[in-house]
Amino acid sequence: MRLSVFLIGTSKDFVDNVKQYLQKKFPHIEFDFFTVSSINEASSTVSRLPGDTTGVLVFNSWSIPSIVRPILSRGIPTILISDTYGGAGEFLMEYSRALKLNLPVFGIVVRDLSSLSLLDKYVRMLETIGRLRDSKIVAVVGPDELNLMHLEYPLSIDLYGLRAYLQSIFGVKIELVDIRHFNEKYYSKVTDEEAKPIAERWLKNAEKVVDHTIDDLIKPAKLYLALRRLASDYKADAVTMDDIVLYNSGFLDTWPCLPFMELTLRDKIVSICEGDLISGTLMLLMKFYANVPGFINDPAPDMSKGEIVYFHCYAPINAKGFDSMELSPYIITPAHGGGKKLSIHVRLPVNETVTVVGLSPEERTLAIHTARAIDNEYHLRACATKLVAKANVEALAKNWVWRAGWHRVVFYGDWRGDLKILARLLGLRIIEEDA
Incomplete structure (x- = not known):
């Protein structure tokens, strides 16, 4: 099973921590990690996702207009996790848009993006979808x-x-x-x-x-x-x-x-x-x-x-x-x-x-x-x-x-x-x- 992880505006330490946490907690899942910093980069990366990608995790700490839109619009089951102070603007603008389009997206905004234990439930949900398909x-x-x-x-x-x-x-x-x-x-x-x-x-x-x-x-x-x-x-x-x-x-x-x-x-x-x-x-x-x-x-x-x-x-x-x-x-x-x-x-x-x-x-x-x-x-x-x-x-x-x-x-x-x-x-x- 394969999940894609997008990291937007996060530090290198955060990226390393996310990789380590996910790979240790879910060793049976293959994770692809992508760091993106522009809309074009997000669009290009999404278009090249492996065909067997079950779901997507997005960590967003930037309020660059529409940077998450190409990811959400791909139609793959997606969990969007945004930082309250860094990514709230982008979240409010794009999440409601995704819901109105009935895209398979769930979003949450938190102050402490580094509290990775909240990932467990969401990764299990994406894993459940993958297991259903198999x-x-x-x-x-x-x-x-x-x-x-x-x-x-x-x-x-x-x-x-x-x-x-x-x-x-x-x-x-x-x-x-x-x-x-x-x-x-x-x-x-x-x-x-x-x-x-x-x-x-x-x-x-x-x-x-x-x-x-x-x-x-x-x-x-x-x-x-x-x-x-x-x-x-x-x-x-x-x-x-x-x-x-x-x-x-x-x-x-x-x-x-x-x-x-x-x-x-x-x-x-x-x-x-x-x-x-x-x-x-x-x-x-x-x-x-x-x-x-x-x-x-x-x-x-x-x-x-x-x-x-x-x-x-x-x-x-x-x-x-x-x-x-x-x-x-x-x-x-x-x-x-x-x-x-x-x-x-x-x-x-x-x-x-x-x-x-x-x-x-x-x-x-x-x-x-x-x-x-x-x-x-x-x-x-x-x-x-x-x-x-x-x-x-x-x-x-x-x-x-x-x-x-x-x-x-x-x-x-x-x-x-x-x-x-x-x-x-x-x-x-x-x-x-x-x-």
């Missing part, structure tokens, strides 16, 4: 969907045009795998003997098991091993199955809730319910930036109580981080009135702020709201996991970005500010649904 989702779909998605069937652009939209915004690559090929090459090759220790571990580690035996868990354990091998072969960062369609069509004979739990916990692979490529891309973004898993859900408000229930039949038990040792208890249970087996109820952390995110790729709009997790409900109505939270449900009802669909992704922590910057760098519009 990432891959492998999606297991039925034969009809496979053909239509390859053709981007024009009468159903919501589903079949998604790959192109997500590729253009995030760079993420999406590989489509026919369920028949998956079953033949992966799922059918896993033996009961291989799967049984995993099924036994699920039973042992569950807080409670309702109406399930070890025999019920063999098929999902086989599915887990098959998905893990698929991800390995395709060098995929994420996997998804259009599970409801595949199950109801007879192509899938079990549910992926437990396999997704295992993939997220053991293999650190982003696991995506219902073939939801939009939510999966958001989950990759937050894995690369904050190393936290996401919980895809159907949000359901209760306006009489000012609460919202985020429910689905799978949630990560390591919700606070892929490497977190704080694991949530889970129950293996039926759901949907008892008609669906092999679901998991996860007792997610409470008294925590969660950030809830959706995306409308066609409108290039990121929808964000935050809530306070207060409780978990366990009963057979709807999906198995039900996280209850306090939120501004009246505002959500009025401001819901319907083109982002019903699904949203819950991430533990208050990431609103960081996501607003990342959205800016990705050229996305922000709608704060709870505002």
Whole structure:
């Protein structure tokens, strides 16, 4: 991964310190450093940037009119850091101009430009964008969907045009795998003997098991091993199955809730319910930036109580981080009135702020709201996991970005500010649904 660093009006000592800090802190990133002192020099340098440049950092201590404009106008995700006393004039003149042109730029002005620790967050954001461009989702779909998605069937652009939209915004690559090929090459090759220790571990580690035996868990354990091998072969960062369609069509004979739990916990692979490529891309973004898993859900408000229930039949038990040792208890249970087996109820952390995110790729709009997790409900109505939270449900009802669909992704922590910057760098519009 390559980042370009422009230094304008800074001392040699500052340049040396920046180089040393960045190369020591981020040894896996290749940095190109440029010292420029005029508009022509800035224009010439920008035109010669390597084609694989992921992002740009600009340190500006001069208020030479328009010197940063050629850099910002290049259209590469850019962080502009200006000195309060040296670069404020240039910042005020050029940053607002860049925002009006919807350029992928985030800017900040500080008195102490030498406080380099503020770089960590911004470099990680640019790194996240680079990792998204190098990432891959492998999606297991039925034969009809496979053909239509390859053709981007024009009468159903919501589903079949998604790959192109997500590729253009995030760079993420999406590989489509026919369920028949998956079953033949992966799922059918896993033996009961291989799967049984995993099924036994699920039973042992569950807080409670309702109406399930070890025999019920063999098929999902086989599915887990098959998905893990698929991800390995395709060098995929994420996997998804259009599970409801595949199950109801007879192509899938079990549910992926437990396999997704295992993939997220053991293999650190982003696991995506219902073939939801939009939510999966958001989950990759937050894995690369904050190393936290996401919980895809159907949000359901209760306006009489000012609460919202985020429910689905799978949630990560390591919700606070892929490497977190704080694991949530889970129950293996039926759901949907008892008609669906092999679901998991996860007792997610409470008294925590969660950030809830959706995306409308066609409108290039990121929808964000935050809530306070207060409780978990366990009963057979709807999906198995039900996280209850306090939120501004009246505002959500009025401001819901319907083109982002019903699904949203819950991430533990208050990431609103960081996501607003990342959205800016990705050229996305922000709608704060709870505002």
